[in-house]
Amino acid sequence: MTTIARVLLVLGFSFAASAQSVDPNEMLHPPADSWLTFHGGYSGQRHTSLTGITPENVGQLEQVWRFQTGEKQQIKASPIVAGGVIYITTPDNIWAVDARTAKKLWHYQNPPNKAFHIGHRGAAIYKDTVYLTTPDCHLVALNAKNGKVKWDVVIADSNKGYWATNAPLVVRNHVLVGLSGDFDNLPGQLKSIDADTGATQWIFYSTPQPGGKDSSSGGATGGQMWTTGTYDPALNLVYVGTGNPTPVLNGEVRPGDNPWTCSIVALNPDTGKLIWGFQASPHDTHDWDANEVPVLADADFNGQRRKLLMQASRNGYFFVLDRTNGKSLLTAPFATVNWAKGIDQQGRPIPDPAKFPAKSGVLVAPNESGATNFRPPSFDPQTGLFIVSAQDGYGIYFFKPEHGAYGWAGADYGVAGRAFLRAIDYKTGKIVWNHPIGDGAGTAGVLTTETGVTFSGDVSGNVLALRTNDGSTLWHLALGKVGNAEVGNARIGNGPISYELDGRQYMVVGGGSSLYAFALPKE
Amino acid sequence: MPAFSLSGADLAAIVAFIHDQKTKAEALGGARRSVDAADLTTGDAAAGLRYFNGAGGCSACHSAGGDLAGIASRYQGVALLRRMLYPNGRPAPARPKVTLWLPSGETVVAPLASEDEFTIVVLEPSGARQSYEKSALKFKIENPMSAHFDQLAKYTDDDLHNVYAYLDTLK
Numbered sequence: 001m002t003t004i005a006r007v008l009l010v011l012g013f014s015f016a017a018s019a020q021s022v023d024p025n026e027m028l029h030p031p032a033d034s035w036l037t038f039h040g041g042y043s044g045q046r047h048t049s050l051t052g053i054t055p056e057n058v059g060q061l062e063q064v065w066r067f068q069t070g071e072k073q074q075i076k077a078s079p080i081v082a083g084g085v086i087y088i089t090t091p092d093n094i095w096a097v098d099a100r101t102a103k104k105l106w107h108y109q110n111p112p113n114k115a116f117h118i119g120h121r122g123a124a125i126y127k128d129t130v131y132l133t134t135p136d137c138h139l140v141a142l143n144a145k146n147g148k149v150k151w152d153v154v155i156a157d158s159n160k161g162y163w164a165t166n167a168p169l170v171v172r173n174h175v176l177v178g179l180s181g182d183f184d185n186l187p188g189q190l191k192s193i194d195a196d197t198g199a200t201q202w203i204f205y206s207t208p209q210p211g212g213k214d215s216s217s218g219g220a221t222g223g224q225m226w227t228t229g230t231y232d233p234a235l236n237l238v239y240v241g242t243g244n245p246t247p248v249l250n251g252e253v254r255p256g257d258n259p260w261t262c263s264i265v266a267l268n269p270d271t272g273k274l275i276w277g278f279q280a281s282p283h284d285t286h287d288w289d290a291n292e293v294p295v296l297a298d299a300d301f302n303g304q305r306r307k308l309l310m311q312a313s314r315n316g317y318f319f320v321l322d323r324t325n326g327k328s329l330l331t332a333p334f335a336t337v338n339w340a341k342g343i344d345q346q347g348r349p350i351p352d353p354a355k356f357p358a359k360s361g362v363l364v365a366p367n368e369s370g371a372t373n374f375r376p377p378s379f380d381p382q383t384g385l386f387i388v389s390a391q392d393g394y395g396i397y398f399f400k401p402e403h404g405a406y407g408w409a410g411a412d413y414g415v416a417g418r419a420f421l422r423a424i425d426y427k428t429g430k431i432v433w434n435h436p437i438g439d440g441a442g443t444a445g446v447l448t449t450e451t452g453v454t455f456s457g458d459v460s461g462n463v464l465a466l467r468t469n470d471g472s473t474l475w476h477l478a479l480g481k482v483g484n485a486e487v488g489n490a491r492i493g494n495g496p497i498s499y500e501l502d503g504r505q506y507m508v509v510g511g512g513s514s515l516y517a518f519a520l521p522k523e
Numbered sequence: 524m525p526a527f528s529l530s531g532a533d534l535a536a537i538v539a540f541i542h543d544q545k546t547k548a549e550a551l552g553g554a555r556r557s558v559d560a561a562d563l564t565t566g567d568a569a570a571g572l573r574y575f576n577g578a579g580g581c582s583a584c585h586s587a588g589g590d591l592a593g594i595a596s597r598y599q600g601v602a603l604l605r606r607m608l609y610p611n612g613r614p615a616p617a618r619p620k621v622t623l624w625l626p627s628g629e630t631v632v633a634p635l636a637s638e639d640e641f642t643i644v645v646l647e648p649s650g651a652r653q654s655y656e657k658s659a660l661k662f663k664i665e666n667p668m669s670a671h672f673d674q675l676a677k678y679t680d681d682d683l684h685n686v687y688a689y690l691d692t693l694k
Contacts (some may be wrong), residue, residue: 161553183553206544246553336676354680360565361558362680394675396604398558407553413601416609416672438639460639476641 021128021144022082024172028233032500035081038122038167038228039376040497044295046378047448048498050153052505052520054451056464058475058522061152064506066100068516069095074493075510076374077122078167078445080130081499085128085144086508088515091117091165092509094132096147100501102517105225106147110134115158116180121228121374122167124175126195127320131175133164139177139193153198155179155191161407162186167228168193169262171269174201178225178240181285183407185210185246188223188261192272202272206242206260218256222246223263227254227291227374231269232307235324238269239296239309241280243289249410250285251400256281262290264311264319266326276326280313282348285356286339286397287368287412288315295379295386300426301329302304310426312377312388314370315339316430332429334422335371336392339364357399357410367395367414369441378454380468385423385432387454387468389442394419417441419459423471433471445495447507455507463509463516477518490514549683555647560600574682579674581686584667587693595694604687608678609671619666621645623655635664 022036030041032050053061069075073090080087085105086097092110096102112153115135124131129150132140135155142149156162161184169176172484173195179188188278193199206223208214217223222245229240245254245261262281265274272416280290295310301320309323319328328347340349355364369391377388394417399410406483419442439456444457453474454466465475479490490511498507506520529537575581585591598606610616618634621643625631631688633645636652643662655662 034688158541358680359562360684361563361601363608363675363678363683365675366692394608396601398556398562400562403556408555409553411556411558411601413605415605415675416611418672436640458639462639462641464640474641 007144011127022125024126024170027097027170033081033084034144034503035079035497035499036125037080037169038078039230039293042231042233043297044230044293044376044410045295045297045381046376046446046495047380049450050500050505051449051451051500053449053453053507057476057520058453061465061475061477061518062508062521064517064519065519067095067097067102067104069093069513071513073117073119074491074512075515076119076493077510078376078495078514079497080117080123080510081123081497082125082144084501086515087123087125088510089132089137090513091120091125094123094130094142094147096130096144097174099506102515108132108140108142108149109148109450110136110138110140110198112160114158116163118163118165118391120165121226124170126170126173126175129195131170133166133168133177135163135165137162137164137179138199139168139175141198141279143394144278151192155193156189160184160186166226169229169231169238170195171231174269176229176238176269178227180224180226182222182224182244182246183411185221185406187221187223187240188225190225190240190267190272190472192269204265204267204272204274206263206265207258216259217245217261218254218257218258220245220254220261222248223261224233225291226294227293230294230296232323234298235307236268237266237275237323239264239266239294239323241289241291241294241311243291244284245285247405247407247409248287249397250403250405251283251356253358253405258284261501262288262315264294264309264326266323278319278321278326278328279348280311280319281315281351283351284315284362285351285399286315287367288313288370288449290314290331291374292372293376295377296323297379297381297426298382299384299426305484308426310379310386312372312390312424314366314373315349316366316371318386319347320426320429330429334388334424334429334431335390336365336394337371357397359398361396361398363394363415364397365394366391367393367417368412369393369414369417373441374442378446378448379426380448380454382450382452383469385468386426387421387423387446387448389437389444389446389456390420390422391417392420393441420455421446421454421466421471423462425457435466435471444492444509447496447498449498455496457509457511459491461490461492461511463492463496463511479516558601563600563604564691565602565686566681566684566686568685568692571685571687574686578683579686580670584670591609591690591693593693595691603690604683607687607690608675608683609668614692617667618646619664619668622663624661626660638664638672
């Protein structure tokens with residue numbers, strides 16, 4: 001090897017290492033070799049501009065590597081990718097993994113705790129720091145290169161019933177973190193934490209503190225913001241979905257619409273000030289969080305170029321809003337619904353009191369797990385299709401005064417469901433295609449590519465590639481199977497992502513407690 | 524309120540009972556609550572029987588003297604209601620029936636073990652599982668549970684409480 005080659009090698013290595021530092025401005029135009037937020041970028045479209053994988057060659061995809069966490073928990077997190085490194089999480093854990101080989105670079109484990117370990121949605125990155133929320137409500141800042149703790153701050157009191165699964169959203173030096181908590185009457189909080197110091201910059205409360213003077217929510221607490229929001233740099237607005245009110249099934253003690261629960265809120269990321277709010281489910285009594293991704297697109301609507309926000313909400317309705325002001329442009333059901341009497345002038349479904357939880361039970365569609373849920377959808381700008389993992393399902397809901405007014409305050413049971421990947425025309429709300437994926441509800445998110453491929457998964461552990469414009473199957477692979485033998489439950493629990501390294505496009509998806517990477521064969 | 528004439532021991536027992544109820548309620552915290560069988564008795568069994576034999580179409584597959592004999596002795600309350608709406612759990616409902624027309628000309632009829640978009644797995648008489656690629660053959664799956672799922676869109680809440688009340692008489 002010549003001296004020059006050695007120098008280049010060293011330079012190349014140091015370039016790769018320094019590329020692990022993410023300039024917040026890169027978030028505005030994520031490089032091809034990265035996946036910098038839960039959604040990849042700020043829009044929430046989960047759409048890759050990479051063109052290596054096409055409908056014609058997707059059938060040649062082969063598994064490049066598999067990373068086993070060794071934990072029992074299913075991967076529900078979206079990996080983030082920067083500088084050739086993947087960061088993947090489960091509750092209390094984060095791993096840094098080489099994005100080419102799956103070699104483990106480091107692993108950080110939060111101390112054991114008794115908080116609720118329901119799942120984890122992913123990490124965030126800013127400069128050379130990676131952020132992890134923990135079930136016991138810490139935000140831990142880790143050195144991206146070696147996993148050493150830079151600082152560790154408490155973001156809420158887990159003894160009061162808060163827990164954290166959130167993949168933070170970084171906007172400039174703001175690390176926006178949301179909390180969870182359904183079993184106690186707790187106000188919904190989104191916190192902005194200083195990316196460098198861990199200091200709290202502001203807190204947005206979606207509902208007031210209980211017992212205080214602010215009665216704007218009608219007595220409701222809740223409205224937790226446990227999923228990752230989206231951001232419009234031109235408007236400087238962050239969009240976040242808020243969760244259900246508490247008490248959850250007892251609506252009698254919290255009359256009115258209960259703002260801002262089950263809502264999409266637009267916030268100024270520098271101040272935390274509410275700019276506008278839109279309620280997907282006024283006066284929810286069915287646990288239908290509106291935490292689903294508020295997807296942003298600039299696209300034609302009724303012949304006019306508009307700044308749109310789209311959400312396929314857990315309550316079964318697809319909403320299109322003008323994201324400059326939160327005004328409704330379209331509301332249409334995308335799954336089986338029987339709980340609304342109609343749509344009001346603001347574009348909000350009107351709850352039918354006959355479907356409020358009752359002593360002897362009422363049959364409600366959708367069920368508690370919803371017409372969709374945390375699994376992220378994708379918007380394909382080429383076809384104008386909003387593709388979501390949907391469920392047509394029913395549940396029975398109960399409430400009687402003896403159930404009280406604290407936490408769940410009622411009972412409900414899922415009855416049955418059918419799972420689909422469903423493509424919605426954003427201009428009309430009409431279903432363009434419907435691809436069955438099994439009984440119950442799906443858990444895989446959706447990724448679309450610029451070349452017209454849709455990646456997702458079914459309920460049986462198959463990773464699927466569909467043709468985006470008609471939903472037909474192009475390729476599938478049963479994860480966790482060798483021949484016909486099952487080697488562990490490998491059901492897909494996250495949204496697929498994509499990045500390009502050395503001119504090769506990778507598609508990475510979580511199955512069971514492993515990550516799998518696929519690419520076309522090397523030429 | 525009338526004056527109580529209770530002994531000290533009775534008073535102490537009542538106080539203890541109230542404390543006990545309070546402790547139990549607090550122990551529940553914000554957790555999901557439960558449903559008592561008595562909560563579900565709002566229906567009309569006669570109307571339920573009419574629906575069962577008429578609009579509901581239940582009698583196409585079920586009968587009080589056959590598979591449903593004694594159902595209310597085996598399931599009570601919300602367990603009976605859930606079993607009625609969509610039978611899963613134990614014992615497992617009958618498996619869907621699969622008919623396969625193999626390329627060899629052979630026809631196989633067997634219970635379905637599992638299925639996805641690409642594969643059908645059937646149970647052989649020996650108990651072994653045999654997997655078939657859907658793309659390689661013609662097949663038909665008859666799933667009696669489909670009727671239960673379709674019924675969910677047809678029930679009014681009164682219908683389901685009435686059918687529950689009727690099934691609750693089959694002890």
